[in-house]
Amino acid sequence: MRNYNKIIKLAFIFMTSLFILSACSDDYLNNSKIYAEDSESYFNSEADYYNALVGAYDPLQSTFVNVLMGEIASNNTLCGGESATDVPGYQQVDDMTHTPVNAQLQNLWSWMFGGVNRAAYIIEFQDKTDFVGKEVLIAEARFLRAYYNFELVKWFGDIPIKPEGRFVLGDEKSIPRSPKSDVYALIEQDLEYAVANLSYTAPQTGRATKGAAEALLGKVYLFQDKFSEASIILESVINNGGYVLESDYNTIFEFAGENGTGSVFEVQYTDIEGAGFGCLQCSEGNVAVGFQGVRGYEGDLFTSGFSFNVPTQEMVDQFEVGDTRKEVAILDIDAWAASTGAAFTIGYEHTGFFNRKYIPRKRSEDAAGDLNLTNPNNYRAIRYADVLLMAAEAFNRKATPDDEKAKIYLNKVRERAFGNSNNNITTTGTNLTAAIYKERRVELVGEGHHFFDLVRTGRGTQIAGFTSDKHEVFPIPLEEVQFSQGNWSQNQGY
Numbered sequence: 499m500r501n502y503n504k505i506i507k508l509a510f511i512f513m514t515s516l517f518i519l520s521a522c523s524d525d526y527l528n529n530s531k532i533y534a535e536d537s538e539s540y541f542n543s544e545a546d547y548y549n550a551l552v553g554a555y556d557p558l559q560s561t562f563v564n565v566l567m568g569e570i571a572s573n574n575t576l577c578g579g580e581s582a583t584d585v586p587g588y589q590q591v592d593d594m595t596h597t598p599v600n601a602q603l604q605n606l607w608s609w610m611f612g613g614v615n616r617a618a619y620i621i622e623f624q625d626k627t628d629f630v631g632k633e634v635l636i637a638e639a640r641f642l643r644a645y646y647n648f649e650l651v652k653w654f655g656d657i658p659i660k661p662e663g664r665f666v667l668g669d670e671k672s673i674p675r676s677p678k679s680d681v682y683a684l685i686e687q688d689l690e691y692a693v694a695n696l697s698y699t700a701p702q703t704g705r706a707t708k709g710a711a712e713a714l715l716g717k718v719y720l721f722q723d724k725f726s727e728a729s730i731i732l733e734s735v736i737n738n739g740g741y742v743l744e745s746d747y748n749t750i751f752e753f754a755g756e757n758g759t760g761s762v763f764e765v766q767y768t769d770i771e772g773a774g775f776g777c778l779q780c781s782e783g784n785v786a787v788g789f790q791g792v793r794g795y796e797g798d799l800f801t802s803g804f805s806f807n808v809p810t811q812e813m814v815d816q817f818e819v820g821d822t823r824k825e826v827a828i829l830d831i832d833a834w835a836a837s838t839g840a841a842f843t844i845g846y847e848h849t850g851f852f853n854r855k856y857i858p859r860k861r862s863e864d865a866a867g868d869l870n871l872t873n874p875n876n877y878r879a880i881r882y883a884d885v886l887l888m889a890a891e892a893f894n895r896k897a898t899p900d901d902e903k904a905k906i907y908l909n910k911v912r913e914r915a916f917g918n919s920n921n922n923i924t925t926t927g928t929n930l931t932a933a934i935y936k937e938r939r940v941e942l943v944g945e946g947h948h949f950f951d952l953v954r955t956g957r958g959t960q961i962a963g964f965t966s967d968k969h970e971v972f973p974i975p976l977e978e979v980q981f982s983q984g985n986w987s988q989n990q991g992y
Contacts, residue, residue, distance in 0.1 A: 541620075544629040550620050551635050554642045555704070557613035558765045558879075560779045562786040563606050564649055565877060565946035567591055569807055569853070572949035573961045574939070576847040578808040580793070584846060588806065591972075594963030598976035598992055606653060607975050609779055613646035615664050622663025637695035640688035641706040641714070647688075648718060651681045652950055655971035655989060659684050670982045675974075682722055689715040693731075698739055703757055703766070709739035710763035713880045713888075720888055721954050725896035732889040735762070736907070741882040743914050748826045750878065751855040760882035769861065769872040781871045784856070788870030791858045792831055797840025800829075801858045803870055805845030809943070814851055816940050823915050827943050829854040853944040883911050883941050891934045901926040908934055911941055965991065 540546050570577050570592045577592035579585060587602030596603065620639040624632075650657045656675040658665070661684055665673070692711035700707045712735045719728035735741070742759040749755040757764055767784040778785050791803015809828055817824040829852040831842055858873045886907040894904035908930075909922040923933045935955065939948055949961070958964045968991030979986050 538623075541623040541626045543627060544632070547620060547627070547629075547632065547635050550616070551638055554613065554616040554620060554639055557609055557616065557646070557779075558642075559767060559782065559784075560605075560609035560613075561649065561765060561877065561879075562784055563602060563609070563778075564653070565856075566786040566789060566807055567602055567606065568946035568949050569944060571961070572952065573810070574813045574943055574948050575807045575809050575853070576849060578806045578845055578847045578849075579804060581846050584804075585806070594961065594965070594969055596972065598973040598979065598988060600973070600975070603653075603972055604975040604977065605779070607650070607978065610646045610650045610653075611665070614643055614650070617643035617646065618660065618664045633695045634701065637692040637711075638706050641692040641696070641711050644685045644688035644692070644711075644718075645714065647681060647685050648714065651678055651685070652721070653972050654974060657681055658986070661687075670978070671985050673985075675986050682718060685718050686715065689718065704764065706763065709735050709741065710880060712739070713762045713885050716885070716888055716892070717880075720892060721950075723895075725892045728892035729889060729896055729900075732885055732892055735885050736889060739882075741885070743882055743886075743910065745914070747823050747914060750881070751826065751875075753859070753874070756876045761878060762880040762882055762885060765877040765879050767874050767876055769869075769874040774868060774871070778871065783872030784875045784877060785871050785873075786877075787856050787858050787873035787875045788868075790853050790856055791870070792829070792842045792852055793845040794843030795840065796842070797835070798838050799860060800840075801860055801869070802842075803858055805848070805852075807853055807944075808845075808847060808849045809851040809853060810849055811851075813939075813943060816936065816943075818921065820921065821915050821940065822917065823940060825854075827853070827855055827940075829857065855944045878945065881942075881945075883914075884938075884947070886911050887934060887938050887941060891931070891938075894930050894934060899927075901930055904930060904934070908937060911937060915941070967991065 540550070567588060569575055570588055577585075577588045579588070582589060585602070587596070587600045590596040590600060591602070617639045620636065621643065624636050624639075647657070647659065656677055658669070658673045659676045659681055660669065660673060689711050692706065693708055693715065696706060696708040696711055698708050712731050716728045716732035716735065719725070719731065739762070741762060744750050744755065744758050744760045750758065750760065765784075768782050770782060774780070786807075788803045789806040791805070792800060793802065793805035795802035814824070814828055817828075830850060831840075831852060832850050834840055835842065856875055856877075858870070859875070861874070890904040890907040893900045893907070905923055909919070912921055912923065913919050915921075923930065925933060935951065935957075938951055942948065952958050952960055953970045958970060959966060961969075963969075968989075971989050973989050973992035974986060979988055
């Protein structure tokens with residue numbers, strides 16, 4: 499049940515990217531009450547807090563751009579599309595020629611800070627009204643602020659933070675970009691609160707849990723090379739979260755597999771509300787799915803799309819013989835067409851491969867708006883397999899390694915992939931580290947993680963065009979630097 503999708507969309511008002519959101523209402527509760535985020539007359543009841551929380555979850559759907567562009571930035575895929583000028587922002591990121599003038603990076607910055615501000619609104623007024631269970635709502639708000647801030651620090655490095663509450667117009671001129679260490683410290687504080695106040699069972703499908711908060715905290719530790727801390731919190735997820743790897747990898751990315759036993763946190767999407775190219779963030783659907791569909795497709799199972807984010811032959815060759823994940827993750831369109839009679843057209847940078855995890859499936863034709871922009875495929879933001887592989891890395895890379903435990907977690911993932919233990923990894927030390935890195939690449943291909951895995955482990959130069967001491971982060975959008983009137987400096991190299 500997509501409880502957090504049935505939302506009347508907010509009108510996004512951009513007042514710098516630290517914008518003030520005008521209004522929100524919760525269709526799930528059939529509640530037409532509107533609140534203004536710049537008003538201090540709100541938060542007088544539990545329903546007010548709940549409605550604000552729904553609004554804070556909503557920008558998660560805008561993270562489609564983070565996932566799609568994150569994958570394009572890596573060496574897993576080429577940008578694709580119709581031509582070399584199709585969505586220039588994506589093309590530039592793919593070629594590592596991006597500059598501070600990039601519409602897609604501007605969108606990412608704006609939408610994620612919108613999420614920060616919605617969550618911070620609740621945090622700012624957390625003490626205004628008491629009711630039973632309020633600590634759970636506050637914990638979810640702090641989880642969400644951590645989630646959005648983590649996306650921002652991954653992409654842009656040092657960012658402005660405001661622990662006490664919302665950004666308001668004018669803050670961009672007085673609040674500096676905080677060092678990454680301070681940003682991570684705030685993220686950790688938010689997640690520690692969430693861990694302490696959430697349970698492993700969500701109040702509603704799609705809401706954050708203790709397991710999601712622990713897993714995200716483990717990832718945050720891993721990004722800072724805090725391997726001992728990461729090993730402890732990730733093992734808590736493993737031992738206490740109740741998650742189980744789905745026996746069949748093929749089921750994970752189909753509609754029936756949404757919010758399954760291996761789902762730690764999913765971004766919920768639906769096709770009940772449409773969007774247009776003038777307002778992609780207005781879609782309740784996963785916009786990235788349509789972008790990754792096969793251009794001009796006619797045939798079984800799938801529907802057509804815009805042929806972006808096409809896997810390379812080098813990526814496909816990472817799969818070992820007998821690895822059942824290959825056919826699930828990668829659609830070989832020529833082989834598929836030969837076996838099913840499907841037809842398609844060739845787009846820009848055509849490799850013959852598509853991201854099968856997130857290409858559009860056939861469904862009812864009564865969805866609102868452009869069918870390519872309203873695909874209901876959930877994004878599996880944190881999967882249990884990811885937790886196991888992060889734990890394996892943490893145990894392998896901590897000051898006093900425990901390679902035996904690392905191999906247990908790594909091989910759990912591999913045993914599902916191969917259907918047996920014949921392909922288990924037995925090596926140790928740096929060879930085991932390399933095996934874990936490769937396993938993350940093939941297990942999580944198409945899910946937007948690989949670029950950041952390369953950067954955080956010092957392997958960014960594996961990406962064509964990558965320049966060290968520059969491309970580890972992306973440029974602050976030019977408009978933001980200009981709005982700050984010199985308060986925010988540009989990232990090095992841009």
